[in-house]
Amino acid sequence: MQRIQGLVHAFEQIARTRMAGVPILNVALRAEAVDFQRHADDEGGPGLLGILITPWFMNLLWLPDAHAPASTPGTSRLRRLGGEALSFIAAEEAGCRFEACSLFSPVFEFADQAAARAVAQAALAHLRQPIQSSRHGSAMAVKDSVRAEPVEAPQPDQAVSPSTSAVRTNTSPQLSRRGLLFGRRPAETTR
Known part of the structure; x- marks a missing residue:
């Protein structure tokens, strides 16, 4: 370490x-x-x-x-x-x-450290799954979805407001974690 x-x-x-x-x-x-x-x-x-x-x-x-x-x-x-x-x-x-x-890169999608950490942890959870689970479409990768909402780029003398949540759970089938992390449209995430 x-x-x-x-x-x-x-x-x-x-x-x-x-x-x-x-x-x-x-x-x-x-x-x-x-x-x-x-x-x-x-x-x-x-x-x-x-x-x-x-x-x-x-x-x-x-x-x-x-x-x-x-x-x-x-x-x-x-x-x-x-x-x-x-x-x-x-x-x-x-x-x-x-x-x-x-x-x-860059990381303006994240309003604060907690939001960035949550997405990082979700990505690692997905990537650490056994390959067999991922190929058959895990519940986390296909059903759950997390979106990173763009946050306006801060001016050099201005901090990003931590009051805005950059990560939110979305129950609609818009974009899965796999789609978010690997650039796939919703139809491509069920393969």
Whole structure:
């Protein structure tokens, strides 16, 4: 878990330095590691899977075990998680190699940290399901739906109001979690 804490610290530092003043920052968000857990990848290799939230992105991260060979930064590969084929790009920050799959960038859809964390946890719950469950359409992926409502981009001197909820449960068949997370229309989520 020290690697994860190091990444969070590195991205906090990036937010204060390299990203300071960049208009894509959602000032209501901060760097946070969400639910990193041991996971075997599609080839059986062990590592940690979780989500990193920052004021400018929400990425699914794969951290291979320290003794496992790491991909060269800048290279990409497909990983199958929860029945989804996702493209990850290898990167390195603060001496830690990892692979990242962008879920949201920028992150103006989220009014506050709690809303971003809720979507991150829902995404991880879906991706950690056994492949067999996902292929047959899990109740969470098909029936439940969560929408991230766009929040107007804040001005550099203005904070996003935490009083607006960015995530809400929707009982209509508009957009499933799978559709939200993987860019599919409602008709495509039942496959």
